[in-house]
Amino acid sequence: MLWPARLVLESAPEFGGSPDVRYGFVDVRGKLVVPQRYEDYVYCPDATGRTAFLIASLAGRRAEVFDLGGKLLTRTPTATAECGGADHVVITEDVWGETDRHNSGLVNVTTGKVVVPVAKDRHVDVVDARTVNVSDPSREYFLDLTTGKKTSHKGWLVEYADPGDGKLLAARAQRHRDSSQSGKVGFIDRSGAWAVPAEFSDATGFANGYSVVGLGQQSTFLNTAFQHVGGVWDEVRAIEEPGGSVLGYRVTLASDQGLLGPDLRVVVPPGPVSITCDGEASGACSVVAGASATLVVLPEGTTTAMPAGFSQALSPFFLADEVDPDFSDSNRVYAISAGVTVELAGTTSCTGVGTAWAACDSGSGMAPPVVIDTAGRVTPFATAQAVPDPSPDKGVAYYWVTAGTYQGFVDAKGTWRYRESCFTQL
Structure with missing residues (x-):
């Protein structure tokens, strides 16, 4: 298996933009086997749903496909490539200046054979591990990747x-x-x-x-x-976990909001409440009615009254107060299992990080970034990001953290599994 190792080239970009990040990959021995030079990556499954290979890309260059040991399998003909079913990659030429217009094809990464050539205004979309849909201006058809059979529709x-x-x-x-x-x-x-x-x-x-x-x-x-x-x-919004599984739905009718479970059972009856379910909160939702707030965790639908002054659900394990609703800024974090409140050094924006931590960062340098564990203790880490297991439905595997001059992978207990200098240069 390969794990993504981040390298931040510019940690404080101008005008509030996102930092410039490159990715490389660490193998199961803790060795950096693919250099940190890629802007984006995606894991691709085989026919059984297990992760089989990954695609790494850098703007202006042909995308590269690696096996899970770090061996380069192929370079695609195009800069844009994405998973295309078991052992296949969809290759795409974007049409400059044309929104949603592109020319796609399909490549077998095992043989290097072009299965579906790139053609004008052709779109290729994955249906399942063994089937893709090929859309041409005149017709569409399902393509069976195992047999080559085409089924028009x-x-x-x-x-x-x-x-x-x-x-x-x-x-x-x-x-x-x-x-x-x-x-x-x-x-x-x-x-x-x-x-x-x-x-x-x-x-x-x-x-x-x-x-x-x-x-x-x-x-x-x-x-x-x-x-x-x-x-x-009037509105139905699916609440999804980071892996894409639907955990429930937020529903709105006129000015009333409610929550339904994935089986459509009523979790929170529609009423005059404000419901917020952040996409990174692992199914945790805040339900605010006047001065009181409740934590609701989907898909189970468990409810917990929030302590006075707290109204943000960072995750099923952490809450925060809300001093600026427009930016979700906070001054305090509450570790639920320990019942401990952590006072922050200044107004910051906080997020839940997997099952282990909450991470807070002002983004402006006015307050130092901190990472808090479920016991309500400030850890030695300055930043932390959850790294999902590449295999489907396995949840968070490790965490990418920074601490002093070091960065790398740790487990949920904070034990280093891979560490490198933050000052690594390309």
């Missing part, structure tokens, strides 16, 4: 929509890359036939047996028996 898959379980796929009755100008949405099955006619204004893939479908200006849920369930709402 009349619908046009909703591009960028999560295919969900992949059995029923959201599709439009006509092709148009600008969704605001596209027709109605329905669902096609794997034979290419319409399972549900195109009658919705929009739709997501099925997650836990449900799709969110649009009814004009409102939304509801569709189950696998094609029944409308779960009520009708």
Whole structure:
């Protein structure tokens, strides 16, 4: 397995921009086997869903594909590449100045063979590990990566929509890359036939047996028996964990908000409350009603009253106060299991970091960055980021931290597993 090692080239960029970061990769022996020179990376699964290889990219250069030992498998013909099913990579030439316009193809990384050549306005999207959808201006078809069989279909898959379980796929009755100008949405099955006619204004893939479908200006849920369930709402927002699994839904009707579990059971009845579920909070939501606040953790739906003065859910393990709602800035952090409040040196922005810590950083240098553990203690680390396990559904594996002049991987107890100087140069 390879783990991403970060190198910050510019830690305090001008005008509040993001730091310039490069990634390399450390193997299971704790050795840096791929130099820190890439701007982005993605892990790709095999047919069983296990991580098989990774794609690393740097703007202006051909993307590179590595096996999990750090061996270079191939360089793709294009700078843009993404996972394309088991042992395959989607290669893309972006059309400069044209939003959502690109020319794609498909490469087998094991053989180096171009399976689907790059063509004008061709889009290739993954359906599952063994199937991709190839969309040309005149037609679309499913391509079986194992047999090479092509299955044409009349619908046009909703591009960028999560295919969900992949059995029923959201599709439009006509092709148009600008969704605001596209027709109605329905669902096609794997034979290419319409399972549900195109009658919705929009739709997501099925997650836990449900799709969110649009009814004009409102939304509801569709189950696998094609029944409308779960009520009708002005807005439905899926709450997802970092890996993409749906943990529940925040629903809005007029000025009322509520929470539903992934099975659509009511967790928080709709009412005059304000609900915030941060995408990095691992399913933790804050439900604020007047001066009181409650922590709700999805998908279980457990509820805990927050201590007076706290209203931010950083994670299932940490809370924070909120001194500036526009920026979610805080002066205090509360470690839930220990019942300990940590006073920060100044107003900072805090986030939960996996199951181990909360990290706070003012971003302006007015207050020092700190990392707090679940016992409410300030750790020796200045920064910490969760590093998810490359294998699906394994959660956080390690944490990338900085401490003094060092940076590297630690486990949840803070034990160093790999360490290097922060001043490493390219």
